[in-house]
Amino acid sequence: DIQMTQSPSSLSASVGDRVTITCRASQGISTYINWYQQRPGKPPKLLIYGASTLQSRAPSRFRGSGSGTDFTFTITNLQPEDFATYYCQHSFNTPYTFGQGTKVEIK
């Protein structure tokens, strides 16, 4: 099974900051990685798929990059509604493992 190691597990940031989250796959997954946002009590929401493609309803301040085993998710100009937990997920094969999550909190 492919393991996804996501870091950091949490971070504190201010409105307007740039935030970066990384995810490392235990083996090469090409660009088969997705990024989701989850607010408390809500289902996950797709932001980025295929490593770098912005989901149609997602704001352009969300960006993804990487291929192979190392991937980066970036939020530029952090907004109040962005304080949430973010997860990476690979879709290279089943099981579709998720990363452990990164909680973005207000500094």
Add this chain to the structure above:
Amino acid sequence: EVQLVESGGGLVEPGGSLRLSCTVSGFAFSNYEMNWVRQAPGKGLEWVSYITGSGGTRYYADSVKGRFTISRDNANNSLFLQMDSLRVDDTAVYYCARESGPPSGPFYFDYWGQGVLVSVSP
């Protein structure tokens, strides 16, 4: 508008069974693979199971293999998860999710239900 609505959750004793349903609308259900994902209280997301549009291929997480069965009724736009031999550590919110993407990938979960709580306790 695409909608996914789960039902069938509740409180059950260890060893018991539950059947979750996910009723969908707003898209051609039989054209899409579907998945179940769960989230234990205060924990992260765990993929549980996958089924192709025809229902002919199914995959499971090792943690539920042999105990859970995924199925679908395309005529009635419904996805199911039969959960048997439930354990305390199956306690979680269970989400159904639509899988999208080109035939060769990448694949992604673009629509999710609101989730249904399953509690397994003596």
